[in-house]
Amino acid sequence: MSQNPEKMDIILCGVGGQGVLSLAAILSRAAQIEGLHVRQSEVHGMAQRGGAVLAHFRMSAETIPGDLIPRGGADMILSMEPLEALRYTDYLKPEGVIVTSRESFKNITQYPEEEGILKALADLDAKVVPAKELARKAGAPRGVNMVMVGAASTQFFLPSGKSLLSGDSLQAANQVLFAPKGEAVVTANQQALLAGAQAADGGAEASLGDQDD
């Protein structure tokens, strides 16, 4: 049991260009709305060019010691890509969770068999979310990141049962960040957040079972 449970350390990952930083941006804004301290690392330069991207996101009711999450200390891996979700498992606490998008991003020749990846994720009790499809169904084809944030939001509960980051704060962050792009974008994102949350609540198996391919 942690001495300071009112905190959450999240490893954000994916492939450069997938919008990993936008995950960080919305989580960060929502955490600020909740009045939490935030430390959020970003990746710039060479790694943005289609390479594996790793960012650290930390939120806490108390002061946060640094920008990096220790290995064995992360509460969650939130990944935009299934293979990338497996790259950082040693960052997780024993009770840490993986939430990842199901759709693979194949920009390398030696990409492994998808079945093996999904099996490994299932063995790790990962929440595997068909985010691209859910985003499309929600009328937000560009809101894959929002689906993933929605899915992650079902895992923000503290041992006390309280959610560190409420759905309301995420919706408020969406409003603040995307209002300049128009009401249609805000509404689409709202739907995407909800779709992600529902899928994750249904459990990994359920969301996998819904796949018809």
Add this chain to the structure above:
Amino acid sequence: MNEMMLLGDEAVAQGAIDGGITSAYGYPGTPSTEIMEYLIQQREVQGKPLAHWCSNEKTAYEEALGASLSGRRVLITMKHVGLNVAADAFMNSALLDIKGGLVLAIADDPGMHSSQNEQDSRHYADMARIPCLEPENQQEAYELTRLAFDLSEKLHVPVMVRLLTRLSHARASVKTREKRSENPMKKADDRTGWMLLPALARRRWDSLIERQPVMVQALNEAAVNRLSSAKGAFGVIAAGIAGNYYEENRPDVENQRGKVPFLHVRAYPVDQEALERFLAPLTEVVVLEDGQPHIEKMLKGWLSRRLQEKTGITIKGRMDGTLPASGELNPDNVRLALGLSARAGREAYHGELPPRPPQLCRGCPHEDTYQVIKEAAAAFGQSVITSDIGCYALGALPPLAVPESIVCMGASVGMAKGAAEAGLKPAVGVIGDSTFLHSGIPALVDAVSCGTPMTLVILDNATVAMTGGQPTMVPSSRLAKIVEGIGVEPDHLHVLEAHRREHETNKTILLQEMKYEGVSVIITVRECLETLRKRKKMGGAS
């Protein structure tokens, strides 16, 4: 008072604005780029401060010296290896009689996330004998940048603010304070402080050495370094952001050992007497510093013999393997260095996990040019392709795998010349438009003066792509004129389109020029896809 979520880089920029700068100069380079980007954005909104990208770090530094000579406060930004380019100006500027605050923000990149080496800029500050401040977090990046300007004017020297990738590129909340007004324009009244003729320079150098204790005193008065006293024979010294990693592990350290004496260094030159006092009761000290061993080396150099004999103190750090000799610090290797066992977490995944290195964007013009070079080179039994720093370095990876050398900004030109003159030819240098303007031009002047048989391919994508699409200093339309002006024969200067459909034409021309026994230059032109996308997006929004 205002509160903002800022990157470490942006906190430096805001600190400089609130510290009253009139101007700022720099050259883009990860992880320093966002300092100037922030300032340029501010300039676009507020009209000030004056903020400009420059051709290279040396010109940036010299332009800043001009601003300081005018009595104004000025910020210079670059990455660690950029300081090598600016080193001539930098080292000499330490001897000047600075009146208008001159602060250089240098971002180091240990772990080489986006760099060619992991040199530690604190060594440079030490060699120049100027103060260096090393913030621990975003708030300190703001505060210490402001302090750096005050110190620069108080001590009449340039002051370095040393940043690290992890601070430069992480956001946290920063509280800002009231803005100080700019300095009025006031030319330095004594020109002897600005002319480094040997007789004057000797005087300035002596003065700089004499002022070292004054610097230490000023840093002590500013209380930048912090000491947490405690009883006990095991102590910890951390520099800048390494303090974060200590803090991450401190509860576990204290569970084992009780409260530990801790010295957090954020300013150099360090106070040797204070260090001696800190170390005197200890038998073991772990030195945590990101980058190269700087404090540790100093301790082992001038303290160990005396103190180690007297007290038997053991100094642990990067030099004895307590911490890895290369790469970044992080909460994990610091944890082990503090004598703790690794945190029990989930196991690493042991299945198939191929690396996913960065790569050229699909449809990138560089790819088309590399295909041409690859096929042309294959027509010769032997050839050499020297390349340079930028996105096109990614062409080194398969399936392209064209470059055979990548060393430093501009090196492709001189290396192709030297190789050709040593008999390794045909020699083809490959350089981006921005890198060519940065430091490729002088070596092309050399090649023309010698009539060296070599071909230079300039990849003109009309942007500084790798660092996020800053504008190049000279538009594409004028690039060929510069090359021609250097003296490259017009018959051997070609401007081609970097596109798949031009492949055969381009290859024929390159083959022909690779056989030519003199200097030839081929400029392959097509705008960077990212820059094009951004431009269209902005055009569409307005």
